[in-house]
Structure formats: structure tokens, C-alpha cells
Amino acid sequence: MDPLLTSSYDFHLPDELIATHPASPRDHAKLLVYDRKTDKITHAHFYDLEKYIPKNCALIFNDTKVIKARLYGHKPSGGKIELLINRPLDAYSVNVYIRGKVKPDTEILFDDALIAKVVKLEDDGSRIVEFYQNSEKLRFEDLLPIIDTIGHVPLPPYINREDDKSDEDEYQSVFASNEGAVAAPTASLHFTPQQHKRVCENHKHAYVTLHVGSGTFKPVDAEIITDHPMHSEYYDISDEAKEILDSDIEVLSVGTTSTRTIEYYAKHGKVQRGEANLFLHPNNKPSRVNHLLTNFHLPKSTLLMLVASFVGVEKTLELYEEAIKNKYRFYSYGDAMLIL
Template identity: 60%
Template sequence: MSNILDPLKTSSYDYSLPKELIATHPVHPADEAKLLVYNRTTNEITHTKYKHLLEVLPKDLTILLNDTKVIKARIFGHKQSGGKVELLFNKPLPENEYLCMIGGKVKEQTQLLFEQSLEAVVLKLNDDGTRIVKFFQNNQEVDFLSLVDIFNAIGHLPLPPYMNRSDEKEDNQDYQTLFAKNYGAVAAPTASLHFTPTLLEALEKNHTLDYLTLHVGAGTFKPVDAQDILNHSMHSEYFEIPQKAQMLLDSTKPILAVGTTVTRTIEYYSRTAKTQGECDLFLNPINQPLRVNHLLTNFHLPKSTLIMLIAAFIGLEKTLELYHLAIKENYRFYSYGDGMLIL
């Protein structure tokens, strides 16, 4: 048995999910989503809904959320030579250069043309399949804030590939959190998509609640390719922790992290004392949380760094046990799916 479930082996984090349990649209209202609650102290499992979250949370708690905002990061255009092209923006780099994924064959110096006179020039092809590009509009380099405006005018929300559909009008609201503020993400911090104004208000009234920012990158969906999880090269994402949130982290008060992005940001801070920069922390059973006490999260892809993060909290065997239980109970999985609360 121990050979099969080796927490260092990527294959141990695999599970079979019936296709019909992949949520392609959210439930409405959002807090009707199901919630599996696992209490580590009592080893008790409870099935409830997000709207009853306050009833299951410990009383004295600091809640931290991610206020990143998703850019319409997928744009369609064509090469100067004529072939169609799809570009997925990932993140800004120094000197107005940007990391992107490009569908279709491109070479260095390939020029790509889009609506609103937006042009992209491919500067470098990276080994991992990403591309470094520079954007121009009317022969002027485009800075990040201007680029966000253009993308939001001509682009599409980058729904995760497993939804297997194009974005729809409703996604403009459904795939942003109620408190999304700082543009920069190409994926939503999905644990927060279940909050309704009523639920958020109730949480604010009963608990200390604050925000930090981590711009979720496309790497969040990337499965771990290495056989040994410790050989995985973790993607990095820009984060920022405001002073008030930092003070809460420096206190001894128990913390509920809403989502894996908040968890990684807090844990990176607890290890480095950095309040902004690039977070590339890989949490797993060998690298467990130091500061986060409780986690509210969705159900994640097999063999992903995110399911390994869950195992950092509760161990590999318990993670798989809860995932198999969620499948048996017809929980909906992934970004628009149901959630799990680890106490």
C-alpha cells in the first residue's frame, strides 16, 4: 500500500473523475454550492452548503481573501503572413515585455495583428512553450495598464480548458469575485466565487476580514510532469500584501485562507517576510503550512500542485479519501464547482 501511495510520487495524486462532475457553469445563487467540511481535530466530515459557512467556522478568526481581478486575457488575430492566431496573456515582465502562450506556429520576430491596431512582436520562444512578446499600438510600446484596457475591450475571459466551452456574457460576472479589484490574473481565485453579498457581509460582521493580492497565472492549471513531485519546477506569480493584512499575519490569531492562492501568499510571507514580489512556493506533504490554520478551497485537478497543497494540510491518504467521497456524493469539481473547508 505504501508503494502505491507515496506522497513524493506524482502518480499517487491521480484520481478518476466522471465527466459529468466537471462544473461548466456555477450554481445560482452562488452560496447554494455544496461544502464538504473536514475537521482535523475530531476527524469529522460534514456535508453542508456555503450559505451555512458561518455556522461551521470557529468563532475567533481572521479571514483573508484574494482581490485580484481576471483580465480578458485571450485574444484572437492573425499573423502578418495571414494565418490565424490565438494569444493568451500570462503576465507582465520588466521593460514592457509580456509572457504569453500563442496557439499556432510562430518564430522570433513574427508579427501578430489584432483588433484596435494592437500588434505583438515575438521576442523569444521559451523551452516550456511560453513566448515573450512586446505589444505595440500605432507604433508605440504598450504599457501594462493600457494593455489591460485593450484586452478588456477586444478579449475573452480565459476560462479553464476543462470547461470545454467559450466564454459567455454571464461569465463576466460569474468568473470574477465580488471584491475583485486589481487587474492581473488570468484565472479566478475560485474559492471566493461562492460568496454572495449577503454571505460576505455576514463574514465581515462576525470576523476580521482583509485582502491581499496574488495574480493567478496560467501555470495554476499545469499538471506536474515530473515523476517525483520535488523535481517539479513551480511557476511564479506576482503578489502584494498590504500593511493591514501584514499586521494580521504577524498576529497570533488563527487564519482562514480563502483559496490556495491566499494560502501560498501567506506561507511565502511567513518564510521570507517579503510583502511583494514573485511567489513560487510549492506546498506539499514535505513542505507543510506554517501560518494558515484553516483552508476554504475548491476541488482540484488530479496530479496538480493544488491537490498536493491540500495534502500538505491533511496528508495524501485523507485527501484521496475526501475526494473519493466528494465524487460519491456528486459534488461538482473545479473552478465553477463545490468546495471543501479544512478546519
């Protein structure tokens, strides 16, 4: 099985295993534990996590906070438009995806007198817009409280339902604090406040921020995975995280987003903040993260390839088959896997 071929990362998932709602309580999700040293698989629940975390191990969490990035509006002519914020490019320019035909200078009208003006059409299908309210151009930080009122939780497309009130809490980690993501770091969603507190009391830990963009869901269309244009996301490594990463303590990364952040830092000159576009796969393995906590990901996705960077393609697909056989729930609201 060639690790550079996109086709190597395909698998069949029965539709009923795509989670449309989270486990309740959060920590009652299933947990598949795979120990690389013994090649042993253990089936557990997320509330068992502490039993499996190595004793002298630091945890790194992503504290990004999901914004209400999906907006429904209309053109002055009345045509309906759906806009999904992807990421800010600077103080005023925002990269977005728009469902509906637009051209430069098109204005899209939303509630609360909010207007998005299309500035540019990008080749990748995204659009660059600027937001206005009452004729005043808005900085991105001034846009956030407005969309918190009129926007919708940007559930991934495979969840295949409209967001509801419960998603405002459920699609957010209990330690989310820095606004800017349009997708949740899903491995984090399993922690209850009590479990997070316990883990942090018993283990060294720190936070990084990676504002997850919608590019995280972009399928790999290229035949060779390294031809895939990897999306870029803003990251910030806290001083506490830097101290851990610059030491020789073992690191358990909570989620693929934390992993990408840590590994970008380790492989690109230990710069604490900037833009990360790291693509981890079996030919570009992690160098600083020792253990990975993650959910189950889409076929042919960069996230699945990241998992394979830890255990190889064959073992990844074997673990996924085991999860399917045992009726694990997949994707953002699904169950978790711990790779030791």
C-alpha cells in the same frame, strides 16, 4: 502511499462532475466540511459557511481581478492565432502562450489596431511579446483597457466551451479589485456580496493580492513531485493582512492562492511584495494558515498537493472519493471544501 510520488495524487473523476457553469446563486454550491480534530465530514452548502468558521478567526481573501487574457488574432499572412497572456515580466515585456507557429519578430494582428510582436521563444513553450498600438509600444497597464474591450475571459481548458457574457461576472469574485490574474481564485467565487459583507462584519479580515498565472493549471509531469518547476506569481500583502499574519490569531485562508501568498510571506522573511513560487505539499506543510477554504482540484496538480499538505495524501483522496460519491461538482466553477 508515498507523498513524494506524483502517481500518489491520481484519482478518477467522471466527466459529468466537471462543472462547466457555476451554481446559481453563487452561495448555493455544496460545501464539504472536514474537521481534522474529530475526523468528521459534514455535507452542507456554501450559504452555511458562517456556521463553521471558528469564532476567533481572521479570514484572508485574494482580491486579484481576472483580465480578459485570451486574444484571437492573425498573422499578416492570414493564419489564425490564439494568444493567452500569462504575466507581465516588466513594463513592456509580457510572457504569453501562443497557439499557432511563430518565430521571433512575428507580428500578430488583433482588433483595435493592437499588434503583438514576438521577441523571444522560451524553452518552456511560452513566448515573450511586446504590444503596440498605432506604432506606439504599450506599457502593460495601458494594454489592460484595450484587452478589456477585445479580449475574452480565459476560462480553464477543462471547462471546454467558449466564454460568454455571463462569465465576465461569474469568473470574478465580488471583491476583485486589482487587475492582473489570468485565472480566478476559485474558492472566492462562491461569495455573494451579502455573504461576503456578513462574514467581514463578524470576523477580522484582510486582503492579499496574488495574480494567478496560467501555470496554476500546469500538470506535474515529474515522477517525483519536488522535481516539478513551480511557477512564479506576483504577490502583495496589504498592511492590514501583515498585521493579522504577524499576530497569533488563527487564520482561515480563502483559497489556495491566498494560502500560497501567506505561506510564502511566512517562510521567506516576511517580505510584503514580490514573486512567490512556493510549492506546498506533505513534506512542506503550511506554518501560518490554520484553516483552508478551497475548491476540488485536478488529479496530479500542485493544488491537490497543497490540500494534501494540510491533511495528508490518503485523507485528501478519501475526501475526494466522498465528494465524488455525493456528486459534488469539481474544478473552477465547482463546489467547495472547508478544512478545519
